[in-house]
Amino acid sequence: MSAGADASHPIPPPIPHPAPRPRLAHGTGAGPSVRPRPLAAPRAHRSNALHPGAWWLWALGLGTAASRTTNPLLLALLVGVAGYVVAARRTSAPWARSYGAFVKLGLAVIGIRLVFAVLLGSPIPGTHVLVTLPEVPLPAWAQGVRIGGRVTVEGLVFALYDGLKLAALLICVGAANALASPARLLKSLPGALYEAGVAVVVAMTFAPNLIADVRRLRAARRLRGRPDKGLRGLVQVGLPVLEGALERSVALAAAMDARGYGRTAEVPAVVRRTGAALTLGGLVGVCAGTYGLLTADGARYGLPVLLAGVAASLGGLWVGGRRSVRTRYRPDVWGVRAWLVAASGAAVAAVMILAGSHDPAALAPGVVPLAAPALPLWPAAGVLLGLLPAFVAPAPPLAETPSKEAS
Template structure:
């Protein structure tokens, strides 16, 4: 098999891009803008994901997003909605509740305004899940672990194992269901689920044991000796920086803390980064061929950040367009420049080269 080598994009760039799209999704409930975000992320995933097990997780995240939307809609129908409405769709039998359950109802009138409000609210969370699924499908978790600072190595290993567990589990279920269908055995229903579940669990346990043995053979968990004063300084900088980040973020979100929020946040981030830098001295690890953060990585990360920043600005300057109301009942409108800003999320599809499909080499006939 021969294939032209293409330098892969830094996995952190994919995560920054998807976090930017997820941040943009939290700034709006306009279904047209949210659908545009989902379409942009789906196009990039369709053109750039590979054939690895984690690349198949996008469909699972899409199904999870659909389930979240349906659950949110079911709660609004059964438990009622805080939004008053006059367009009654159906009237369900109402269950009487005791006096201590004031404000809660089971059944009753289901209005179009309440259903539409639930759809808008659930679609926002569903879009956020799909954006996270895009990062899981595009970024190699092992390469992402290699790029983490030394102080976060052990935490990163736990996160990477958790992120790779679901895609491998999905791949095992698909493989076993295909094998059962080839043998003419049922792969659906309770019986099929039980007969597929045991081999999947056995495979997960075998992978866990193999991973633990590999980590032990590579000396995972070893630490270097550092002076006590450096350990205390590291702990103070990291803990103080994280607390300061919380205080600075709270200040930015409140009107009273607008003056001190940004300076406290910047100083705290610098302190936390310095603590992580010092904490890396305790980790004995080397990097083989570290991923380079090149111009393409900057463009991909910047496109996600630009989408988040522009939609945040639009939510402040034109909140009615990004958060359409449901009372009175009106159709949502598509704001032009926020929609154009979302199109920046398609930039990775043009600046990141697609890995070519390996082409088999036909041996020449000997004369």
């Protein structure tokens, strides 16, 4: 190349590369390069999803705590804990939307209990009479039962406390239904309980699927400008819902038949009889031990008999599981987070049981004389332990399709 060419076409200077951005130190700011905190719960995916049994143990712990008290403040705190965990950790699957239905069912239970207290009376004597209803005369053999009569404030408050107790139990069960996948729960059952587990899981998923079908059909009718409320809407929505339930049942039966459901391995008769005897004896031991723990006279033998019954039941399930020839694809792992979730529910139940043995009046406030219930501090602090799953359980994915979760 000549010198004139070099003068007319000068070589452009090199473009300087931008200096590398300094990496932010851990915890100093937000940005794509900042790593998540080690204690923060990760996003849930197939490999780190929480075991469904942990959710049920947590919910059963809360339900046990609710069954030990009639204090409305503690029951409201238990319901709030369950609702917060469900709001923080439930997915967008169809069965995860059933929690609202259980809350409405609990409110209906409270209303029915109050109606019964008004119409049928209450065994609690009271002096603050609200209204006196016409009383229906009953024969002598129905002594102790009345229809109508005086309605007192004490009787209504007692009925409200009982209704809140049952409503809290239903809401705890609804929390487990909204958080634990029924399909994964069925896969995690022992082989000896697989047949019974199928019936239980189908019964548990009927209500969530029914609610999802009703919502879908009502939304479709609203888009078409058709009524979705009242008796006419109920009749026109009920038939498609029943048809969909029948189609799902037929599809489930076909899928189970195609996968060889019901086939068992050939085992000796001694093994079958041993498994049946251990399971039956273990269940009897569990019932006897539980009765001993609930009574004052059987406190000495209650715990040993209960432990022996649980051990015999587990042995019977292990022996009975040898008849099952099914395999498991990628079974769920019971990890550290599952232990923490289950332990939080057990801690809530244990704190409530200990509080009932030391200060039973705080867990069962009286209504005669009528007084405002007080909030016991350390039982309330124990109930707050149930919030642990909202921080340690894997968080639901940000963009999640219901079809993937349901499958």
